[in-house]
Structures are given as structure tokens and as C-alpha cells.
Amino acid sequence: MPHQPVTQAKRSFARTEAEHKLWQELRDRRLDRIKFRRQVPIEKYVADFACLEARLIVELDGSQHADSESDLARGAELNARGFRILRFWNDDVLRDLDGVCDTIIAYVKDPGLQPWR
Template sequence: MPHQSVPPPKRQFARSLRREMTEAEDRLWHELRSRRLDRIKFRRQVPIGKYVADFVCLEARLIVEIDGSQHADSAHDFLRDADLKSRGFRVLRFWNDDVLRDLNGVCDTIIAYVRDTSLQPWR
């Protein structure tokens, strides 16, 4: 994926999100950073188009989003996912509670989706 120029306000917003991660995002990032999860490279709070993705594995074109209850049946998320999918990404979503209660299960699922690019997210 060629490097795209990110407007300074979007870059600043992504940086602020990195500093203010939720507890669930922080716990998952601890597992994803520095290729700790099965040697897979992830980046966090990455600007893609007009959105900022929580976690991205560019090699597998996989975005991992960690959602709170405000995202339940969100029309905004539906449009966002459609835009990201049109850019060639799969969007895998987990609830905050999933990460906090079953981090190993979340990590196993992420590994499966990175290793098998034919898998499609369920929500």
C-alpha cells in the first residue's frame, strides 16, 4: 500500500486517539504491538481515507475495531465499514467486553483472519 499524505488535523486526531485509548484497546495493543501476536505486524489508530482505524494489519488488509455499546446497530459504522471495504479492507469488530473477558479468544480470531484472507467478518 503506497504511503498516502495525511492532512495535519487527521494526523493530530490519530495521535490523540493513541494517547487516549480505552482499557480494551490498551489491553489488545499490548498483545499486538512489536509483532507479539504470532509475529504479525499491526499499527494502531491509522488514518485510512476519512476514518481512523483502531488497529490495522496492512499485509492482510485487516482492520480490527474495538467497540463500546454506542456502536450497537450504528448506521455510521455501516457506512464506515462499506467505505473501508471499498478500499480493499476487511473490518473485524469486537466488543470491549470481548477483549476484557476473553483476550485469548480475540487474539486467536485475529490470527485466523490474518492467516486466511478468505474469511469474512460476521458483524
């Protein structure tokens, strides 16, 4: 299947409460002065959030993503391109935003850390 560019329409996903809440922490270098972008096209995918300098993608998942084969394939392809993907459940953000932010900072600062899921 040929590579198709990500269109603006593909980037116009519904925003969840958790995405909004995390973006308030990540935007404008608010989190430890780290540059994050939101809804970032990478190859044929759109990452929820990305720190391109650290080659770190942060994805927020709802229950529909539990053990998703398409997420596994997507992750494998992005990993092969040198990105690490850090995944959090939406509930993680809503219940423990500080813990999520601390984890993101640790992964940006230590490129050797590998995500757990």
C-alpha cells in the same frame, strides 16, 4: 464532500482499557509475528488497529456503536477499498483476550474469512 486528510488531532482519541490490553498483545509483532499498527489513518478514517499486509482492520467497540449507521457507512467504504473489518466489543477483549487473539490470527492467515458483524 472533499476528502480531508486525517490530522494528528483526529488521531488523539481516548484509549480504553480494552484498546490498551489488546495493543499489548499486538504491538512489536507479539501476536504470531504479525505486524499491526495502532490508530492508522486510512482515507478519512482512523482504524483502531490495522495489519496492512493482510488488509485487515481490527476495531473495538463500546455499546455506543451498536447498529451505528455511521459505522455501517464507514465499513462499506473501507470494504470497497479492499479492507476487511473485524469488530469486537470491548467486553470481548476484557473477558476473553485469548479468544480475540486467536480470531485475529485466523483472519490474518485466511484472507477468505469474512467478519460476522
